[in-house]
Amino acid sequence: WIMRPSMPFHLLALALVGLSVLPVHCAPTCCVPEPGFDAFPKAAIATPHSSFLPHASIDFIKAEADGLRLRGGGKAKEEPILCRLKKGGANFEVMCVAGMVEKYREGHASRDEVLVSPEIFKDCKTGDRPAGEDLEKAFGTDDVSACVDVVLDKGEFQLTVAERKKKTEEKQNQIVNFVVKNFVEPRTNRNIPRERILNALEQIKGLKIDPFRSTETQALELVKKVRDVLPLTKNEMEAVVEIPLALAAKAASILRGLASVRKETYADDAVQYSVAFLCGDHERVVKELTQATQGQFQLKIAEPPMPTDADEGAVKAGK
Numbered sequence: 001w002i003m004r005p006s007m008p009f010h011l012l013a014l015a016l017v018g019l020s021v022l023p024v025h026c027a028p029t030c031c032v033p034e035p036g037f038d039a040f041p042k043a044a045i046a047t048p049h050s051s052f053l054p055h056a057s058i059d060f061i062k063a064e065a066d067g068l069r070l071r072g073g074g075k076a077k078e079e080p081i082l083c084r085l086k087k088g089g090a091n092f093e094v095m096c097v098a099g100m101v102e103k104y105r106e107g108h109a110s111r112d113e114v115l116v117s118p119e120i121f122k123d124c125k126t127g128d129r130p131a132g133e134d135l136e137k138a139f140g141t142d143d144v145s146a147c148v149d150v151v152l153d154k155g156e157f158q159l160t161v162a163e164r165k166k167k168t169e170e171k172q173n174q175i176v177n178f179v180v181k182n183f184v185e186p187r188t189n190r191n192i193p194r195e196r197i198l199n200a201l202e203q204i205k206g207l208k209i210d211p212f213r214s215t216e217t218q219a220l221e222l223v224k225k226v227r228d229v230l231p232l233t234k235n236e237m238e239a240v241v242e243i244p245l246a247l248a249a250k251a252a253s254i255l256r257g258l259a260s261v262r263k264e265t266y267a268d269d270a271v272q273y274s275v276a277f278l279c280g281d282h283e284r285v286v287k288e289l290t291q292a293t294q295g296q297f298q299l300k301i302a303e304p305p306m307p308t309d310a311d312e313g314a315v316k317a318g319k
Helices: 009-020 042-046 055-069 101-105 132-139 144-154 161-182 194-202 215-225 245-258 279-293 309-316
Strands: 081-087 090-096 183-185 236-244 260-266 270-278 298-301
Touching: 081 144, 090 132, 090 144, 101 144, 132 144, 161 183, 161 194, 161 215, 161 279, 236 245, 236 279, 245 260, 245 270, 245 279, 270 279, 279 298
Parallel strands: none
Antiparallel strands: 081 090, 236 270, 236 298, 260 270
16 A cells, blocks of 8 residues: 555655654564574663763673673572772762672682672772773772772672671670670679570660671670669789890880770889789780780789688579
């Protein structure tokens, strides 16, 4: 009917133009491509409007899609996670396979197994890549591969639900061990069993354990929160440390960092420090003083006070 003599010329022209731009998905079945001919590139399917995106975004989407296909036979089993590092006043990100960053750091996975894409980004969501000058300023090199390695080694990464649960349980165990080792019951000066500490923690409303924060910091915070249920006091050692005068400056900074310095006594060739520190820090104090003074110091531990008969009776009575 298109070729009928009575067909107006402008309608004929419109019909021919319409046929020339007919979408491929409307084409007849006889136009199916030959095997091996990719009529629908995967990146194009994933990003139908990619021609309107910045070049970096197009590359990012392709890298993400290709990277995910590497680990699932063409299907993504899990969303990638980000490993982030703030350095030189800028943020850097790399895309990783969920659950693999920690294995990589422990030596149980290769670099290729952990990375979804070998690229480094300022923002993975937008595909924004850092310039070579930014990399040089932050890492001392513009070698992308070397910069990715630094982010993998030192960056913060997202945890899967299972990983977070495991790390939180490990951190709670470390906190309880810290309390057992470094705190005692005030009346008897004796360590408190783990079970009692765990029971006290269960009574804290909205208890949150951060798997990445310092064990000591969180332990000290929790001790304050359980005081009404379980009174605790620091299990401290009192000691006198004597150090040659020439080495006193180095030793003093160590003692003030790890202990409470209660008194300083100066002689002609030595300094005596009366200090108190947590029992759990005893080995650390000795180690750091040994390194700072090449072993030229004396440390005398004072005997802890023994519980009285009244204290023993109070414990038996449950007071």
